[in-house]
Amino acid sequence: MLRRCFQAALRFIPHWPALYQDVVSQQTVGKSLEIWQTAHWNTRGLSKMSLWPFSVKSRDFSQPNASWSAEMQDVYNRYNALCEAETEESGKTGTWRKLPSYNRTLKYVRGGVCLSKIIQSKSRLFTRNIKDLGAAFEYVVFLNQQEKRCVCVFQPGHLLEGPPGHVHGGAIATMIDTVTGTLAGYLAGPVMTANLNINYRSPVPLGSVVVLHSALDRVEGKKIFVSCRVTSTDESKLHTEATALFIAFKMGYLFGS
Numbered sequence: 001m002l003r004r005c006f007q008a009a010l011r012f013i014p015h016w017p018a019l020y021q022d023v024v025s026q027q028t029v030g031k032s033l034e035i036w037q038t039a040h041w042n043t044r045g046l047s048k049m050s051l052w053p054f055s056v057k058s059r060d061f062s063q064p065n066a067s068w069s070a071e072m073q074d075v076y077n078r079y080n081a082l083c084e085a086e087t088e089e090s091g092k093t094g095t096w097r098k099l100p101s102y103n104r105t106l107k108y109v110r111g112g113v114c115l116s117k118i119i120q121s122k123s124r125l126f127t128r129n130i131k132d133l134g135a136a137f138e139y140v141v142f143l144n145q146q147e148k149r150c151v152c153v154f155q156p157g158h159l160l161e162g163p164p165g166h167v168h169g170g171a172i173a174t175m176i177d178t179v180t181g182t183l184a185g186y187l188a189g190p191v192m193t194a195n196l197n198i199n200y201r202s203p204v205p206l207g208s209v210v211v212l213h214s215a216l217d218r219v220e221g222k223k224i225f226v227s228c229r230v231t232s233t234d235e236s237k238l239h240t241e242a243t244a245l246f247i248a249f250k251m252g253y254l255f256g257s
């Protein structure tokens, strides 16, 4: 029994990104998820033991931390208040949802077609791989699935410098890709960025707080068109504008089947 759990654990995907949770059953990865679930339930009885490196508990990086400025916390509070909290009076749920954010995508992948097991086990999400709080990408994404839009509160840290005292354009592009990709992923399942067009309008100071507003423009078959604006928190200043094209794909595309 223990051996079967262990073998299943080697195969399953304990840190499946929240991005795909809503749509995973519609995708070809459904089979992998079954394995994940089976292994997860099988190991529940062992949950008090350390199962490292098969921990099913992940750190959610989108929680407030000591590096956040008062402005970051304020904007976070504003959107967090709109999130799915059932009120006693209405019994209704909010239309916004705060998305969790983990530093791993696929912990173990069967086959190892492109990457060795060692590289796979060391892989980390680009935006969540610096341990110092506030040093790089501090951000939280909120999703409004009904309105097909996302906002992201972003506080860029000192390791993201491009022009002196300001954020590197590649770091801004990374955040735009992340937020538009997250929206496309929630709406359409696994997606890859095919095209990203960016106009940089005004520089973003390091340590400031900006908001990325992302909205679905249209869907044409497997093509998902999303736009994004990066503004100051009161929206009085436009920093960046972008459009992105995502292509929906089946997970087998990445792993050689």
Ligand SMILES: CCCCCCCCCC(=O)SCCNC(=O)CCNC(=O)[C@H](O)C(C)(C)COP(=O)(O)OP(=O)(O)OC[C@H]1O[C@@H](n2cnc3c(N)ncnc32)[C@H](O)[C@@H]1OP(=O)(O)O
Residues within 6 Å of the ligand: 017, 018, 019, 125, 177, 178, 179, 181, 182, 191, 192, 193, 194, 195, 221, 223, 245, 247, 249
């Ligand atoms: C949990 C945290 C989550 C954070 C989210 C992060 C999101 C980050 C996402 C990424 O950064 S992905 C990494 C960067 N992207 C890549 O590496 C993608 C590399 N490119 C590919 O793998 C393929 O080119 C791609 C999957 C995008 C498309 O290949 P397909 O073979 O599926 O597309 P196909 O050639 O069949 O074209 C489908 C349609 O898309 C159109 N198309 C494809 N690429 C295009 C392009 N680049 N520009 C414009 N249109 C394009 C193409 O013309 C066609 O249009 P029609 O259906 O109207 O004929």
